[in-house]
Amino acid sequence: MISKEKIESILADQELADYRWISPKDIVVAQWVRVKCMFGCSDYGTGACPPHTPSVTECERFFSEYQSGIMIRLCTFADKDDYPSEWSKAMTKKLLETERKIFLSGHHKAFLFNQTCCTLCKSCSGNRADCKDKSHSRPSPESFAVDVFQTARNAGYEINVVGDNPGEINRFAIIVIE
Numbered sequence: 001m002i003s004k005e006k007i008e009s010i011l012a013d014q015e016l017a018d019y020r021w022i023s024p025k026d027i028v029v030a031q032w033v034r035v036k037c038m039f040g041c042s043d044y045g046t047g048a049c050p051p052h053t054p055s056v057t058e059c060e061r062f063f064s065e066y067q068s069g070i071m072i073r074l075c076t077f078a079d080k081d082d083y084p085s086e087w088s089k090a091m092t093k094k095l096l097e098t099e100r101k102i103f104l105s106g107h108h109k110a111f112l113f114n115q116t117c118c119t120l121c122k123s124c125s126g127n128r129a130d131c132k133d134k135s136h137s138r139p140s141p142e143s144f145a146v147d148v149f150q151t152a153r154n155a156g157y158e159i160n161v162v163g164d165n166p167g168e169i170n171r172f173a174i175i176v177i178e
Contacts, residue, residue: 002068002107002177010101011070014094018073024176026154027069028147029060037142043117049143059144066109066176071155074115074173079166088116088171095173096138102177109178113146114138115171141174148172 004021011019037043037050044050054062074091078084092114099112117140141148152159152172162169 003105006105007070007102007107007177010098010105011072013101014098016072016074016094016098018075020071020155020157022069022071022151022155022174024063024066024069026151027063027141027174028150028154029056029063029145030147030150031056031145033142033145033147037145041117041142046117048114048137048139049117053139053143056145059146062144063176066178068178069174069176071152071157072115072173072175073152073157074171075168077166078169080162080169081165084169091115091171091173095175099138099175102175107177109176111176112138113141113144113174113176115173116140117143141172146174 011017034050034056041049046052053059072095076084076087078087095112095114099110102110141151149159151174157170157172159170
């Protein structure tokens with residue numbers, strides 16, 4: 001049984017206040033997301049991104065094995081041409097610690113989908129087998145074919161393509177829990 005109070009305490013300790021409980025059934029997995037990864041994302045081929053992730057069908061099946069999840073929104077003001085790498089690394093560290101604490105609280109299936117592509121190492125081997133930090137490397141929701149826009153809307157978030165530059169960017173992480 002999931003102890004929402006315990007998990008919410010962990011989120012508060014990590015200063016992650018903007019989250020929504022979600023059902024993994026409301027996570028939208030779509031082929032078009034994978035195609036956008038393949039043709040449009042400069043991180044395609046790195047260690048925690050396609051083609052080093054399961055097929056779209058396998059991703060969809062993965063989410064069906066869970067009963068609960070948390071969608072976490074992270075916001076910062078940034079220039080799209082100068083991604084806030086240090087902020088993103090700090091958020092990744094918080095999210096990994098949150099996943100670890102949820103795991104240690106008795107939820108052995110807790111799994112994080114990071115708010116961005118894996119950026120733990122200065123240079124990625126580009127091959128999951130040669131990853132230097134496998135224990136911390138996590139895929140983004142998009143690398144698991146998650147339609148983040150529709151999933152965020154399903155969770156009650158307002159989300160749109162960022163048109164203003166610089167402007168506020170929203171990144172979403174998901175932690176699935178059993």
